[in-house]
Amino acid sequence: MKIAVVGRGNVGGGLADLWEKAGHDVMRIGKEGGDVSDAEAVLVAVPGGAVADALDNVQGLDGKTVIDATNLVGVEPPSGFQSNAEFVKSKTNGPTAKSFNINFARLYDQLGKARSKPSNIWTGDEEARSVVEQLTRDAGYEPVHGGPLENARIQEGFLQVFFAISKDTGPFLYRMAPPEEL
């Protein structure tokens, strides 16, 4: 599949590496922007408050299948939207999914060592299912669907629960992946 990742940091760069290993053709886009017209799937993996700026610099988004992996750390979704994922859809009018936001990028290189395949929850449009589920499996996770795109705000809000779990599970998980990285 031809994939464009917008944001080439821990998440964008990390998933790009995993998808390339699985045989996909990945274009990596940073702050300079780029054209995603050729892509069959687009991943958005920029800081949660930078989504509007980032998408302003990306051409060819119309109708694209987009996976939004962003988290809202200390910021709100753009005005008028309940979630970043719904804002993303307003820019593309294409199939949209929220996914990869509640898995630590720091653990990507350990996915193959897990005793059972870790889950990766996604919420979003049925039309995005085949792409998001294939790319979830190709990254090394088992996809779990959490309902329609209206549930993306709950998935984004789940970060607070995830932070609390990480804190409670103590030093081990914290050392593996400090919650502020999400």
Ligand SMILES: NC(=O)c1ccc[n+]([C@@H]2O[C@H](COP(=O)([O-])OP(=O)(O)OC[C@H]3O[C@@H](n4cnc5c(N)ncnc54)[C@H](OP(=O)(O)O)[C@@H]3O)[C@@H](O)[C@H]2O)c1
């Ligand atoms: N780290 C995790 O474990 C984790 C897990 C799940 C979700 N998340 C979420 O995923 C997103 C990315 O996290 P990350 O850890 O990958 O962050 P990161 O390593 O800091 O990478 C952020 C990337 O976003 C790009 N960027 C920043 N502002 C931009 C803009 N205005 N336009 C275009 N690109 C822009 C940067 O581009 P340049 O390369 O040009 O500087 C950089 O490549 C965040 O929303 C985060 O909350 C993180």
